[in-house]
Amino acid sequence: MGQGLWRVARNQQLQQEGYSEQGYLPREHSRRMAVSSIPNANHRKQVQGGIDLYHLLKTRKSKEQEGFINLEMLPPELSFTILSYLNATDLCLASCVWQDLANDELLWQGLCKSTWGHCSILFKQLPLGLSYKSLYRVLEKGILTYTSTPESGVNYFMSKGILDDSSKEIAKFIFCTRTxxxxxxxxxxxxxxxxLDDLVTLHNFRNQFLPNALREFFRHIHAPEERGEYLETLITKFSHRFCACNPDLMRELGLSPDAVYVLCYSLILLSIDLTSPHVKNKMSKREFIRNTRRAAQNISEDFVGHLYDNIYLIGHVAA
Known part of the structure; x- marks a missing residue:
């Protein structure tokens, strides 16, 4: 009984959508149903954000293409918007069907900018004979070279004119590229x-809580796996940059770059202590406050307590 009622309800739904129990309704009958549901041409153009449903139905060329719309039949702006959501591989496949649309220079220019963010060549006029699709291939090859040897990869980019021989341009490329x-x-x-110096200056830590700013910093510039001179250099550069971005806060809290350095090191040690499964006796909030204020006596106890709470609730600052 229940299955019979379900089949009746399902058949009514299919008939409303242009189907029958045996399959598709005849093409002309389905079209008449769709057209008859729209009283006049003016009303048709107002349905679904101004798209003419009758025009979309006419773009279907055969029964095998039922429900599939040819992008060449759509306005160019709409076709380019649809193709802009594709990655490079899918866009190349789409060019087998819509060669003129999928090989458009603006599409590939946008794909280059969204993938790499900043390249010196993207802000210049391309050399004669070089398309943005070809530029994308060159960038992909450069990334493979970089993965093998970073110095060789950067030199490859500069030899192809993709990057200017400038530490600032290289830093911008690294900052904007997530791959x-x-x-x-x-x-x-x-x-x-x-x-590294230019890369640090690209960060803006204004009005950010210290642990959150440190997490953002280590998302772009990953911390080494062990302590050493390089880690100390990173923390020093971060401390100076954080103070430069928050001068009013530093004056209000009475903090200097050296004090921020101590806090950052304390946060890293606390992160390891709280997140490591090998540490059984976790550091308490009172212990963290006492140890930190021994190293930097001018720091407020409440401020140090908030730092502990942030690590306890959110997690590691350099994971």
């Missing part, structure tokens, strides 16, 4: 301290 291997990047920045 770089972070382990290779750490090695490269350890060797190129000039690029």
């Amino acid at each position: 770089l291997n972070w382990k290779k990047l750490r090695i490269y920045l350890d060797e190129r301290r000039d690029v």
Whole structure:
């Protein structure tokens, strides 16, 4: 009984959508149903944000294409908007069907900018004979070279005119590109301290809570796996940058770059203590406040307590 009622309700739904129990309704009958549901041409143009349903139905060329709309029959602006959601691989596949649309220069220019963010060549006129689709291939090859040897990858970009031979341009490229291997990047920045300096200045920590700012910093510039000179350099550069972005807060709290350095180191040690499964006796809030204020006596006890709460609730600052 229940199955019979379900079949009746399902058949009524299919008939409303242009189907029958045996399959599709005849093409002309289905079209007449769709057209008859719209009283006049003016009303048709107002349905679904101004898209003419009758025009979309006419773009169907055969029964095998039922429900599929040819992008070439749509306005160019709408077709380009649809294709802009594709990645490079899908866009190449789409060019097998819609060659003129999928090979459009604006589409590939947008794909280059969204993937790499900043390249010197993207703000210049492309050399003759070089398309944005070809530029995308060159960038992909450069990334593979970088993954093998970071220095060789950067030199490859500069030899192709993609990056200017400038530490600031290299830093912008690293800051805006999320596909770089972070382990290779750490090695490269350890060797190129000039690029590291420019990369740090690209961060804006204004009005950010110290642990959150430190997390953002280590998302772009990954911390080394062990303590050493490089970690101390990163914390020092971060401390100066954080103070430069928040001068009013530093005066209000009475903090200096050296005091922020102590706090950052304390937060990293606390993160390891609270998150490591090997540490059984976790550091308490009172212990953290006492140990931190021994190293930096001018720091407010309430402020240090808020730092502990942030690590306890959110987690590691350099994970």
